[in-house]
Amino acid sequence: MGILIYGTINSVALALMALGFALVYGISRLPNFGHGALYVVTGFITWSFFRGLGVNYLISIPISIIIIGIIGALIYQFILIRVRGMATSEIIASYAIGVAILEGLRWGGFKGMTYTLPVFLEGSIDIGGIPVDFHRMIVVGAGAGVVIFLWFFTHHTRIGLALRGMAQDERASLMLGIDSDFMAVVAMGFGSALAGLAAVLLLPLGNIVVESGYNVLILAIAVCIVGGLGSWMGAVIAAFLIGFAQILTVVYLGSHFQMVVALLAIILTLILRPSGLFGRQKELEERV
């Protein structure tokens, strides 16, 4: 029972971390290796607003999510758009930006155990004899909410449909008058905002530390690759697979192996089935 509950929570957390990455890759084919940095930066922005400037917690959260969305869009508009389509340059450039941000934060003194955000609701509830605190329940609810919102957004709004069109066939969507560069910027903004949302939901469960940026990046990549790069539903399902696999290894093998599971999942998926469980890439594009 404990495995079931905490597996679900872990899976939803993974899905939250990965959705931003999946969204950006799915639409603009940009493997955004700065994803983890955006995640951590949101934590620090929220912290600065809440603790530094004394803004109300519930107000500082949406402000910081919006700010991180704008930051992401600006990074894309002014830097990454110039290397668009060159996969290796994109990886190196976005990773370097991420590293610069993270190490800059570390240099600026954000390290150690002192930076924490409060949970939304104190207290816990027993489910089948297992205590689960309210904040984790909120995370699960918010995760479900985000997935539903994304589905609605991409199926029933103009921008969402345009994004989906671009993801499917960029040339055709160009002919239909969709500005693909602008849409890529929008996608990056949304992806960053999703990373920020994941951050404000998950960071209260622990400390804000720079290292978590690298871990979030690896986990997001793991989920997206197992699910198939560019497939959002695949990412959600893969999050559940990896989430439960992680909890099971923690229970039966020890917590050291938690990261090994994610990394091995990446390597094995890429070797056996590079397009992931639900990817729709053409076989010839990814392997010879």
Next chain:
Amino acid sequence: MEERRKERLDRGIKIRTDKIYALMSWRELSYLTMPRLVLIVGILMLPFVVPGMYWQRVISIVCVYALLALIFDFLAHFVGLVSLGGAFFIGVGGYLAAILNTSAGLPPIVTIPLAALIGAAICTVLLLPCLPLRGVYFAIVTLMYPLVAARIIEALDILGGTDGIMGVESFSSTWTEQYFIILMTLLFLFGIRRLVNMDIGLVFRAVKDNDQAVRASGINITLYKAIAVFIASGVGCLSGACLVHIYMWSGISLFSLDFSILPIAATVIGGAGTLVGPVLGCFILVPISELLRAFGTLRIVFYSLILVAFIVFRSEGIMVYGQRKYHQFERWVKI
């Protein structure tokens, strides 16, 4: 407004020296050999020029990175395998050298070549299943190899766990250390330059440009990729073994991302696809990062930003720029 464009013409001496006439006069001979001689003599003189023990040690470290950058350039721009996992080669070679030295008691002069050969075999076998992957997929999977190796060593607590293997023998003196690794750098630099111009190099480049055509010619792509990975990982393991003997210690920090990222930055700055460029890039980047050591992690910020600036705004790199200036006139002409 009058519109102009830049016209580029090969220098006469370049065209002459492409042919047999290169041997006709001292001027043309020196045009051909000067750049190489300057590089070789310059690198060989370095240990005499730099002040103090500390900077002599830096030279050895620079050469370790230079070898890594060299194989990154070789794999990425001549075989088409973008490998972000330079740290994996360093780690495998380093741990092998440490084990051979501490357990079997072999001296460095034996452990380094052995570690290079065995390490190359291990890396090639481990990377073999990924070789059919292309582009971004291969890049991601190689990025994950060093991470997973470090986590496995940490989790299983093998090979000394997080403490690493202590008490590895050092080189007999700083001079042998420096000259051994400097000579290795020069040897592999010119060796790989030679290799990519031989027949096998032609196949490598064909694999990069159009693998289906190579396959249609009845050539086994995976075999050639494996050969390239064997050569590259051999060089990488060799530099890792040298590094372990320099530090007299081997630990999971050998798998750290530094060894994957800095060589790539050096390649981008030095000029991709020139093989000399990455080595020069290391001779620029690593000392800068040593000078900035006082700033702590800020130096990583610096070189990340330099890397972004180069890759986005000046992606040709120093060496390509230099070659152009050396071989060509440039002038503005009216359209």
